[in-house]
Amino acid sequence: MTTVPMMHAMIVAAILLGLGLTGLLVRRNIMFTLLSIEIMLNGAGLAFIAAAAHWKQADGQVMYLFIITMAAVEVAVGLALVLQMYHHLRTLDLDAASSMKG
């Protein structure tokens, strides 16, 4: 069976991170913002997995577990906040949440 070079996996991870970041910057709908963050986190996670495979260690995989746990926390709190925001603003447009500035 052929193996995937670590560098390739790292590049994919970097692309994921970049995609997520782009999504974070261009999407106005907050659901997509949260999705974008998930993509970024998974990019980082993939990088850990790739590095762990390269060094034949479990450490990176454990880090991935931590990352998805954190992502879940983020989603849980995030969705709760989205509900509240919708309750207040009647929209999911992230740009609408800009009452504080200056």
Add this chain to the structure above:
Amino acid sequence: MTLEQIRALLPLIILVGAAVAIMLGLAVRRNHAFTVAVAVGSLAAAILSLALGPTVATPITPLLRLDGFSVFFSGLILAASLFVAVLSHGYWNRRRTVISEEFYILLLLAAAGSVTLTMAVHFASFFLGLEILSGSLYAMIAYERDRQAAVEAGIKYLVLAGGSSAVLLFGMALVYARTGTLDMAAAAAKLAGALDVLTLAGVAMILVGIGFKLALAPFHLWAADVYEGAPAPTAAYAATVSKGAIFALLVRLAAAMDIQSNPPFQATLAAAAVITMFAGNLLALRQSNLKRLLAYSSIAHMGYLLVAFLAAGTLGRTAVGFYLAAYIITTLGVFAVMIVLSGTERDADRLEDYIGLSRAHPLLAAVFAGMLLSLAGLPLTAGFVGKFYLLAAGVGAHLWVLVAALVISSTISLFYYLRFIAAAYAQPAAPPALPAAVAMPRLARLAIAVLVILLLWLGVYPAAVIRAIQEAVAIGR
């Protein structure tokens, strides 16, 4: 795990245990006073366990390490959390419409995360501590979910912190890919000397993640909005505990990786420090919302701290330790006044709320003025001695540009602090915007008194504290 290690881990065990206990307690019956008592008690117990803990550096699993450094910073963090918990009691008592008990669970967890950060010697514990801290902070910021501003602040922080965490993680992954270890010291040893571009980018991304949490420029934009929207105790917490813990981590990481002596990092961070100092102070210049002002001023103070941080060495670390202590005491002091004055509807964060404070509450006004003067760095306050140390460290390391930036930008800072002091001693033109504040809770009074004593003690006779800090950071290598 040996008994010694469990003893060293006791503060964390106590904090988490208390959080679970409160949770279970709430399942049985809600009682605010009791919850506060448990929270405060556990924080005090955690401090005690630190004081009585092992006196020699103890590694606790490969992830954590208890030494003088972590004892000092953990103590600082726990004490600050204690003050916030005490002050929250009166604050939430006045907000009768909000269910307040869960706030203390979050506060304890955030404290546990912060303590983890001060002990972290491994990227995994670094990440876990950071996320426990920020996960709790998300909820603490948006705690008053019925207020639109709070929810907005929560979302902003969540989105931005999530993104920055991803960047931080990716940076860690890059370092890990290069070195094959997640232990900070081991990774540094492997990297020793030449850094290839990818690893360099990795460390840069880690620094970005840390810089975001410290609100260094150009990652500072979130701070003001988040502080403004968050309830005052949370803002106090974010400005003191969270910043302190992350700075402690930064110092430890830098000591392991020798960041200050590496020209690319040094120059980049120095640039960030200069921009941060000016950005913070300029943004605060005409700010008339006290929370935003404190956010900007905390940005500026983090910039000052970077000067001592970049100076490195024992003197630099002593300066960081002392300045952080002084900064935390003073910032807590200002927030304490704000919390005590906050009414049932909104926080006392407008300039108008402070006009004529000296009439209504002369003592409180004096405390307020004293704390602001300390933030401005006037003599006989903790802030002056702290700034003196920062300058001494900067001068000792020949960081002339940074020292000049510090001096100039802190001259600007005087203007906006004085503005609030002048307001406090001015004559109210109209009846106060807030109803004459309710009688101060006894606990809050005690807390403020202790803060004032600490402020003056550090300002007038700091020698003992400084000696302790010197010893603490000397072990922290």
Add this chain to the structure above:
Amino acid sequence: MPGLLADGVELWPLALYFVAVVVLAGGILGLSYVLGERHRERATGMPYESGMIPTGSARVRMPVEFYLVALFFVIFDLEAVFIFGWAISARQLGWAGYVEVVIFIAVLVSALVYLWRQGALDWGTARRAGADRDRSGRRHGDE
């Protein structure tokens, strides 16, 4: 450069599984597309509600409990990951690991107890309304 996947791990079952999933899903959809009838009548686009004409919008606002349960699922599901992690190396970890995982589960259980007592698990029953009343009235006991 060493590979992403460690040598010696058999990959073909995974590949076969992947192929099987694609074939099955594709087969079901494809067959029904090929074999199924096609209509272009007035009611074709309407949601099927057992022969009733649908009323109101399809965009029903879900009760908040729906999201709550979904969130609880996500969280507790993820915690299970750690228990799996322990399970894989349970023998190596010995009693210390056992104690630790018990503590972990105990914390999870207490969280569950908390949620249950808060009424977060009650869906549309009177208990939740009661909890609300309890909450608004509870202050009198304080101070």
Add this chain to the structure above:
Amino acid sequence: MAGFVALVAGRALSKRLVAWIGVGSVAASMVVTLLVAAGYFAHRPPNGVYSQTLWTWIRIGDFAPVIGLHLDALSLVMIVVVTVVAFLIHLFSSTHMENEEGYGRFFAYMNLFVSSMLILVLADNLLLLYLGWEGVGLCSYLLIGFWYRIPANGHAAMKAFIITRVGDAAMAVGLFLIFWSLGTLDISQISQRAPQQWPAGCGLAVAAAALLLGGAVGKSAQLPLQTWLPDAMAGPSPVSALIHAATMVTAGVYLIARMNALFALAPVVQGVIVVIGAATMLLAAFSALAQHDIKRVLAYSTISQIGYMFMALGIGAWGAAILHFASHAFFKALLFLAAGVVIQRLGDEHDMFRMGGLRKQLPLVFWTFLAGALSLSAALPILTAGSYSKDTILTLLHAVPGGKTALAAGLLGVIVTSIYTFRMVFLTFFGPAKMQAERTNRLPESIPLVLLALVAAFGGVAGLAGQNANWPGLVQFVQGGSSVAPAAGEAAISHVALGAIAASWLGLAIAAALYLRRRPAPAGETESALHRLLAAGWGFDALYDRLFVRPWLWIARVNRSDIVDSFYEAIGQATVALHGMMSGSQTGRTRQYATGVALGTILFIALMVLLRFWHS
């Protein structure tokens, strides 16, 4: 001695009680000071220094500044002057400020000020001195803004504080420089080590001295940081008297005198001091000519007189500078207090052109003011304190090589001083009465006036008499047997002093000519009035016109708008503009913040990568 520090005011409740505590504590400190002075003379310590260590303040490595007090001849003179003048001013204020609200606040600030000043003077190391330095700055801010309801006052207070902070910042850096290279901030150790480690005129010594000078210039309102002082006159008159005449502004003088060993190593800086002193002295004196507000005249006069002190400091004659400080403290406090009485009795009228004829209405104030004016203008030979000290400075200027230009400037300054002084006297007290003054005499106001007037008028006699009686004169007492021996100038004293007196009378004559007989209308500008007078034949010859009047008018015009001041305004506005720009970046939109973070990240990485290749 530690008792001084404990004299921070009590914030009492009742007015009467406040007055008693406020005045009493200062009186007590004065008594203690006098006792200390007596003790000092009775048992002179062998090296002329008493010092007392209280406790160690900060410890950085081997650096451990202690909180300690240091008493020698220099600080002794300072504390005696400070406490005596402060006591008299407090006494004066006890009735003068009676009808103001915030009476207690006033005394609290004043006492805080006095104690800060004492800390400053008695400090045995520069750090403690800096503490007192900041303390007096803060009190000054609080007191200028005492009438906080008037926005302009708040603005003036802020301006004073911020401009002096510019100087303070320079001074702080200077402290670090000294500490960094000498390893100590203890004043006596610095004085010992500096000559050993630094060759005269070396870069470090010059830099350190220049930075300290920056602090002194800010505090003492010399060029280019002088603009805050005239605005500071917004505060109550006793404040102006205490802070902006007698004590705080001389802190810079004290600093330079205290660090004379350091300054002696930097001849360049000393030259700069002379130039700054002379330039400030002349500029401020000319500015004083163009003012309408009596207190602003006095303010400019203060700046100008401190210019004289700086000139003395620049030639190393710091004993003479302190002598002039002492006499200036008395006569300027007197003038301010008298002016305060005038302003108050006329119902808060500051414009001299609306005053007049007060000689008959307020005779006591007139005579005391006249004593102060004579002292200030150094018109009466030898007799008055001001003329004695000023003549000493001028004589010393004459004595040093190359001091002729400075001497000429000094003499010109004497002329101008005399003009504006008597312009003030004539406008205020002579001529027809234009307003009805409220005639009340209050004892606690009169006593200080009379006492100060006596000192101002006859201080010179006392000094001279002392000198003749072979009693160690103040100059020698302070300076010891140091570089410039005043005796060397004794021979020259006669003709220099005569020149000064002549200059002074010339100024008096001009003032009399311009203002005594024909008084310009209040609304009329000084210039037009002057031109009219010139046209009417009161003018002097064309030479005089070209040499004197033109520059005067020019300087007066320029100073109206205050070029230096507008420079600071510009800095302020630039800062505010920057604030606006930065503030604009806080849009409140999360996505833009995220963009900021993303750009910052890219910048961070790019910068590091670039720097890495740069370095390799």
